Amino acid sequence: MAEVERWGILYCPKKGLGRHRQHWMRIQQELDSRGVLYDMVQSEAADSVERLMTMLIRNGYKTIIIVGGDSALNDAVNCLMREDEEVRNRISLGVIPNGLLNDFARFWGFTEREDAQSVEWLLKQRVRKVDLGCITFKDEEGHDTCLYFLNCVNMGLIADIMNLRRQARQMLGSVKLAFLSSLVVMIFHRHDYKMRIDINSEIIDRKVMTVCVGNALGYGQTPNAVPYSGMLDVSVVYNSSVKQLLNGLWLLVTGRLLNHRSVHPYRARKLNVDEAKKIRIGIDGRLWESPAESFSIHVLPEKINFLIPD
Known part of the structure; x- marks a missing residue:
């Protein structure tokens, strides 16, 4: 060699x-x-x-x-x-x-x-050019600012659960225990978040449970996304009954979340979030400490050289 x-x-x-x-x-x-x-x-x-x-x-x-x-x-x-x-x-x-x-x-x-x-x-x-997602917003001083992501942006309940899962994993030292505790919280700690999203000329102006914008797998929420298509996959999940929620968890674990009746999938190069008040937002699994109430998310094709398998 x-x-x-x-x-x-x-x-x-x-x-x-x-x-x-x-x-x-x-x-x-x-x-x-x-x-x-x-x-x-x-x-x-x-x-x-x-x-x-x-x-x-x-x-x-x-x-x-x-x-x-x-x-x-x-x-x-x-x-x-x-x-x-x-x-x-x-x-x-x-x-x-x-x-x-x-x-x-x-x-x-x-x-x-x-x-x-x-x-x-x-x-x-073996090098491949991969896409990046980009969140653009104005900071406290009014300057245009960008945050980049490789995997996904989560808004709403899943960001809450991922934060809990991370904390539980640190305390319990077990992926399985952390995952189970997260599922319990997901069932008994459901929230709706008022959002206004402009995607592909469609306006979503209502309460949602969670939104995932994926450049890749999005922790199972954007299972068809690939970081070399020049597109972002978006899953918008509306509120559902406990029975539907449990079914959705099973579909999430088995990689078939998009089959759930409460999940509305999109594919886009850009979307605008015009309203996201009091909503937790995670970027590649880490909380965005000071999220803006309005921002846009778009894809930047072939920005990073990444080493991939055969």
């Missing part, structure tokens, strides 16, 4: 879980056994990912691997998008799953328990 140029690796430990170092040791063993040249930096907190990503970019690494989940990838992408196009074009971004949520990695077939397979795929340096 030809020598691969030295990688910059950004390792993002899971928060609140023990034995996280063991996973890095297994990854390190796989890298060393294949003779991979790399330099590793470790994040101490979420706000350090962008600082370390910037350091790797400025030090000239052309392959940057994120050992983390959707939120860490999101931080890396938002950092990369602040660079000039010339800089972005010479950098390839890869992932080894190590997060509480690994949906974008799972879309490509990367799984947390298959580190050897992940390293083998990354070594082949």
